[in-house]
Amino acid sequence: MLEGKGVRAVTVMWVMAFLSFVMVPLRLYTRIYVNRAVGLDDHVFTLAWVFLFLYTIFVTIAGHHGFGQPLDSLPVDEAVNAVYNEIVGQTFAVLGMAIAKISLGIFLLRIVVKKWHRISIWISMVSLALVSVMTAILLWAQKSPIRATYDPRVQGRLVVAITPFSILLGSWCAAVDFYFALLPWIFIWQLNMRFAEKISIACSLSLGFIACVCGIIRTIDLSGLGSANYTEDTVGLIIWSAVELAVTLICVGVPTIRPLYRAIVHGSRPESSDRRYVKHSESDHSARFRMRAIIPDASLFTTVRDGTTESYIAPDDRSGNQILPGHDPCPSDGIRVREEVRVERV
Template sequence: MLAGEGPKAITVMWVMTGLSFILVPLRLYTRIFILQALGLDDHVFTLGWIFLLLYTTFCTVAGTHGFGQPISALTIDEAVQAIYTEMIGQTFAVLGMAIAKLSLGIFLLRIVVKPWHRISIWISMTSLSVVSVMTAIIFWIQRLPSESIYDPRVPGRTVVTVTPFSVLLGSWCAVVDFYFAILPWIFIWELNMRFKEKMTIAISLSLGFIAGICGIVRTIELGGLSSSNYTEDTVPLIIWSAVELAVTLICVGIPTVRPLYRRIVHGSTAKESHEGYKKQSGSDPARAQFEFPMRNFGRFARKDDLFTTNASVAETGPVQSFTEGQGDEDLLVAGLRDDGICVRQEIRVERV
């Protein structure tokens, strides 16, 4: 029977699990039917949500045994079952947080444009995975035999203290969240998208700042792991772990469902809104785009936008030359003369 702080904790966990689940089918639908580009990051994202579901489920079971209540109010068998199932749930949380951030990292790898971007992302993902797995293992071998961790009736000896590793994991999760939130502002300007699209995507990817803040709060609450009143003092840690994992999934999922939003609200396709997140080094000839080097923010426009621009400029004076070359490095040059003033505009053809 749920009692004490248990109902509050379980309610928050299921609410966060439900909110993050909304993005699972939306993301899969967007990737499969709109972009037709289902990737590894989508499977990792779904796996991260499954780990959140398992975390919430095991903590719910722990609540029926006394999680959220003072350990002194429980029988020894109830306390053992509550701590044991809670520990299983925490293991899924530790691994799930790394998996969710891996999903974002893999997504970023699909759109970054420079080698050092890829290297830094791989370093972040690899190091976080190592720390997460290491913490999960130490969590279960901090005392030997492992039964002595949650059952005081079993004699055992302490092998290693898990709290420092938990602090390291929480801190590193926050660092990776902040880095992944900052990185888009560095490379997004080199993608073949409109300026408005770049700003929107950069802001949506920066929602990871929220997950980083949740990670800091969760790290502060790690003191409950070493408390003798484990079933009650770990409630804040359990809640904030669920919030961080769910917020991470939500922040990762929002940018990937934007093509679906554009399709519903504006009726546009992925190609029209450049939602395919293609790099400049792409080679699809069907998606020629035109760069205006004179713009300091590197705006890219579609072919129909180009002719609209030329038509409006032509009203101010006769177009003396307009030629289109072949290949990625060729230029379109329009020279305009009006009262002795020469206006030169260069337009670079990009194959993306």
């Protein structure tokens, strides 16, 4: 029966799973019907939520076997089942957190321009994936034989202490959250647009600061991993892991549904995008790329590739300042304008 602290933990986890699930259909709807472009980051985002869902299911099963109650108060078979299912759930949580942050990294790769931005994002994603997979493996391989990890009746020896690796993962997750939240303020500030729009877009892309705080709190609760009273002392860790994963999904999902919000609030008729944007080249000298919309009542997004300027005019964005392209920035009902770049030293 679900009793003790397990009731609170399971309740919080299902609430977090539901709140984050709201972002899944909203994001897919925005990508399919508003942006008309579904990318790899959308599939990775959905996969991360599936891992959160599986995490919640296995912890719920563990709760019915005694998770949240003192370990010495449980029958041996129930205690073994509780610890086993809890570790299975933690495996999905460890991998799910990395997958959610990788989803944001892939999204950022689609909108950054400078080479060092892309390299730093790739380093963050690959390193986080390696640490996450390593921690997930050590959850099961910390003792030999593996069954000794969750069954006290099996004699085994300690292979490696899991707590230091869990602290490393928690710290690295928080660091990646912080960097991914900080990066938009760097490259968005180089765009020539109204100050209020810069703040709005940068803030929507920087909600990861909230996930960073959750990750720090979760890391502090990692002491329960080495406790003899595993089923009760890990409740805080289980809750904050679910909160961090759910908050990460919500923070990652909010910027991607911004076009849907603008379409609902402002309607489908776009305003004129007769504006100029300035981007900086990857060299030490700045290069100014000027592109003027020649079609009224359309929104403009400009990218620079191989010495040419490619502008994508999307008829369904009212803002005139869309800077977040989909996987194929030029929708089927949009117009692509392509012209040579004129470089001016400034």
